[in-house]
Each structure stands twice: as structure tokens, then as C-alpha cells.
Amino acid sequence: MAALEARLREVGETRYHHRHPFQLMLQNGELDKRQVQAWALNRYYYQAMIPIKDASLIARLDDPELRRIWRARLVDHDGEAPGEGGIARWLKLTDGLGLGRELVVSTRGILPATRFAVEAYTHFVRDRTLLEAVASSLTELFSPMVIGQRVRGMLAHYDFVSAETLAYFEPRLTQAPRDAEMALDYVKRHAQRADQQQAVIDALRFKCSVLWAMLDALQHAYVTPGQVPPGAWNGEPGMGGQPT
Template sequence: MTHQSPVLAEPQEPLDSADAMERRLRWIGATRYHSLHPFHRMLHGGKLSQGQVQAWALNRYYYQSSIPIKDAVVLSRFRDRQLRLEWRHRIEDHDGFFDTEGGIERWLKLTDGLGLDRAYVESTQGILAATRFAVDAYVHFVRDRTPLEAIASSLTELFAPNLHEERISGMLKHYDFINPAVMTYFQRRLDQAPRDADFALRYVRENARTPEERQAVCDALTFKTDCLWVQQDALYHAYVNGNVPPGAFRPEGT
């Protein structure tokens, strides 16, 4: 599937300042974020069947459930106690904390509401191979690359609130099998994502001090957008074009 992005010229200025780097980062988000993918446009525009929405939520669960694992890896990269304290809440945001509900539980409420068996969702048995490969590659990236790049890869959160707002309004408007009670994951992220993105952006602005380091930051964000985009490619190929691979989830009636 081709990458259908707005025609926005790439900034040509050298990465000789934090401001220049931030402009490049925002250009990457404006041209490469997965909100631009045809599958997402179909999802938000009411063009998918319930089975196709189930396939999206099922596959996305693997990404959501891997985020606290990714964040634990990032946390382990730093000796600085204050930075670890700052990053720790991300794990609790997704895992919850004892009797406090987290993002993973909220996502399971979505899959419950869509009629998927919870044990089946949690097993990740029916996800697409491309989903697993892309998400695992992201976890490996934050483990193997520099701590600066690990934090930079989270900067897709800069662009998430607009996506969540569009998703909440679009899915509630177009799908009679969606109700507000199952959309709490996205509603909560409207507050969490800007807070997390602000911290990560400050960090890379302060710690990427050379053009080479700033380029590495931009490349890390590009890598993350690719990880998100390829998951949409796989969903489109399997559930829109009808090429569901062996062993993957098949909606009822297909």
C-alpha cells in the first residue's frame, strides 16, 4: 500500500538548533502519522463492518499491552532517579496500579463491547504476524538504541490527541455497536498524551545537542511512525482486501 500523505515540502534547514529539530519533528508527524492511513480514514468515517473494527481492536491490543513493557525498558536505560520517577507513571497509566484501572483494562472494555472474547484477545493468538513484528521491533528499538532515541520514539504522542478526538466523535457517530462507555481509553489519553509528549519534547530539545543527535531524534520518530503505519497496511491487506492469513482472526460471516 502506498503512503498517502499530504504534499508538504520537507524542511531543508540544517538541524543546528532545537527549534529546527522541532520543526522537522512536526513535519514528520504531519506527513507520516498513521492517522493519514486509508484504513484509519475508513475506521473513523464509518466505512468498516463490525468484524473489521473487531480486527482492528484485536490487533491494536498487542500494541497497547506492549507499551508498558516498552516503557519499562526505557526506564531501565537511565541512572537518573528523577527521570525514572517521571517515566514511571507511564507504566501505571497502562498497567493500572493495584485497584486502579489502567489503559490496558480500558482497551479490554472496548474489545468486550465489540463482542470479542477477552481470553482470546489477551492470548494475542489471532493477531496478524505484521502486527507482532512491528510492535516487537519497537520494543527492541528502545532496548538497543541510545536512550535519547528511545525517548524520541515516543514523540508520536505529540499528534495523538487530535487522533483520539477524531476517533471518539467519528466512531460514536457512525457505529451503532459503539457506545461511550467503551471509549474511555481514548478519553483518558486526551489528558495523558499531551503531558507525556511535553516531557519527551523538552528532553530531546535539551539533550540532542549536535546536528547528528538531532537527526537521530528525527530518525527515531520516523521509525515509530513506520511501526504504526505498517500495522494499518496489514489490517487493510487482510480485512479490506480480504487476504486474511492462516491462523489470524476471521470475523463471523467471512
Template structure:
């Protein structure tokens, strides 16, 4: 076997999973200076409200990107597996779901829900980052679109840190507004387990494996860019 053939040999399933988890560990936005300041308790009320308002623009587009992924899945089994993500964020009835819980977080922090829903104050850099992610899920094949969701691997740990930070450092935010974070601990764990199982099953060639890793790196860039925009204000 030539050196070139060796270099192009597929990683084992364990090696691919290790590489995916390494991307999240190194590049997830838990390391961003804005998130570090949030968890240290040094954000001003205006900075925290700015994050809640702009992050809502991303939250609103989660079920949209999941609907785009859903449309790419070719079997009923896969569509049944994925569709609960839309229900998780949109709810199955008025007043339910992650988007509603984020609106209540905004209210708990002193933001009228009309300000969040209008989108008028969303920063250009945030719009660009979110549009980039939605278009990625629209245009890329299922493997890459699903792999991009694997930032959820770290979400449960981040949610725990965030809840503790809000309770300790931002007591002026009504505790009822933290329901979104609490719900995402179990949802993020389940979602990431489902998604990584699909990626590990679908990515059989070295080229596909590298595309999956690149897709996850791109998603980390999206989240990092969103916080860059929020930090600059």
C-alpha cells in the first residue's frame, strides 16, 4: 500500500468520533470571551440583554434549519427521528416550545417580547452568521447538515454552567426565565446522541469523514461569529 493510499484510508468509527468531539472541545463558543465574561458574572445588564435579543434571532431559525434537514431525509424512519427537533423549538401548541421559553427569558431580563419578535435590533453580523448557517443546511447534503448540529455535544455542560452563572451573578433575571436552559440539558444530550450515530453510520469514506469534521468546524465558526458581533455591539 502506498503512502497516498494510507493517508486516504478511512478513520475507524472511534477515531472519527474522537475527531468530532475534539472539534467541539477546542472550538465551541464556550471558550469565547463573551461567554467567559457571562459565566464570570461581569456582563452589564445591557450586555446581557443584547445577547438575549440577538441570540433569539438564532433561536428562531433553529426549526427552520431543522425543517431543511428534514426535507433531505429519504425514509420515514429518519424523518420521524428528526422531526421532534422542530416540535421542541416550535412546540406542538401555542405557548409551548423553546422559542416561547426564550421569549420568556427575555421578559425575565426586562425585554418586551415585541422587541425580540420584531427583529429590528438584530445586529448585521448576527444576521450574516445565522443566514450562513441556514443556507449551509439548505445547500449541503444530509451528512454535512446533520454533522453541523453536533455542537450539541457540549450543550448540556454549557447549560449547567449557564444556569449556575445566572443564579449566582444575575439574580435580577427572574428564575422562571431559565426554563430554556434547563430543558436543553436533556434535549441536547438526546439530540447529540441521535445525530452522532447518524454521522458515524453515514461517513464511511475518508472524504465523507473529513467533510463531517469540516461541517462541525463551520458550525463552531457560526456560533463564534455571532458572539463576536454581540460583543462588539
């Protein structure tokens, strides 16, 4: 099983979004405020869909113990009360960046490719085997590293963000390792055959592609050559994006 873990870590090393040019620009202070806003606006859709993805996974778990463990993820994102949890904290980030809440929550200004990538993830978790669904969350093995680089870089380079507006990320540094450890343990116990282990590797590759595609879309639309797709957010806080 150490061999499987080594293969998974190799996938992360080569394919995770810590290597994406948009992530590098974000953490190196090379984006302007509008580009950072576009990142936060689009990433909101990922945040909003994660608990829906997790709820569909929980619905397929027949072991109460596993459901109880996985349930913590719903609480992390949705909170126990209005204004709590990861989604609410992400909205503090978009507030802090000057984006209108109605625009953000409506998701009408997100890029088409953001929507397709996030939907592909939720459908993958719903439709594939439970083993693949669990394995697709294993990008979380690598997220504390990229979050640390992003937060440090953004605080150092952008005067329009603060530790308070980036507060979303702080709890993730403990939540993500807890979740990833559990998912890795599950995968190691359930991927016994070679074909199952390959399915696990492929699920992680797929998930890396989801995250990569989201940043590709931002790079294409808002960096170079600046091709904002029709109907997507046009750079004006609270505006842009056609009403649905």
C-alpha cells in the first residue's frame, strides 16, 4: 500500500494546481485586482458545490461510522448556523474584494468552463464507484501546501486583501489533512486489486484536471489574451453576467 500512496503523491506532484500558471501569478502578486476578483467569483461555485458533492457521497455510504466521519465535511462548509462555515467565509472574501453578494451567489457571472469543470466533479462523485468517489477527494493531500503558498503570497503582494478576508483558508489547514487522511485510509483498505488501484490513480488525475481546467479558464478569460466569454463577469463589481 506504500506503493499506491507513492503513486498518488506522484500524481499530485506533477498534476496538482500548485503548478498552474494562474496560481503562480496569484501567489507572486502578478495579478491585478480584477483578476483576483475573477478568481474568487469563479471559485465560489466550487465552494458552493462541495457540500452537494459530499451529500451525494454520504448518501451512498452504508456504514454509519463512515457517514458520521464524512458528515464533518458538510458542517465545515455549511456551518451549524447561518453565517458560519466555509461558504460564508468565502463570501467574506468576495465581500472584501468588493464583489456584490447577489452576483456571487447567483453564479451567473462565472465562466462556462468553471461550471462544466465543477459539474464534472459532482457527476463523477455521483456516478462512479464509491472507491473512485472517495479517491477523487485526495487532492486534499496537497491543498495545505498550495493554500500556504497562496495566502503568504497574497498577503505579501496585494494591498486589497487582509488576513481577515483570507480567513477562509485558515481552518482548511487542519480540516484538509484530517479529511485526506481518512480518504487515504479508505482507499488503501479498499483498493486491493491492480485494477482498483489504477481506478484510484485515475480518479485523482481526473480531479487534478478539474482544478487545472478551472484555472485554465481564468487564464484564458482574464489574463491573456483577455477573452471574456459572452455572459461572463466583465470586471464590474456587482454587474455583468446576464440575468438568468
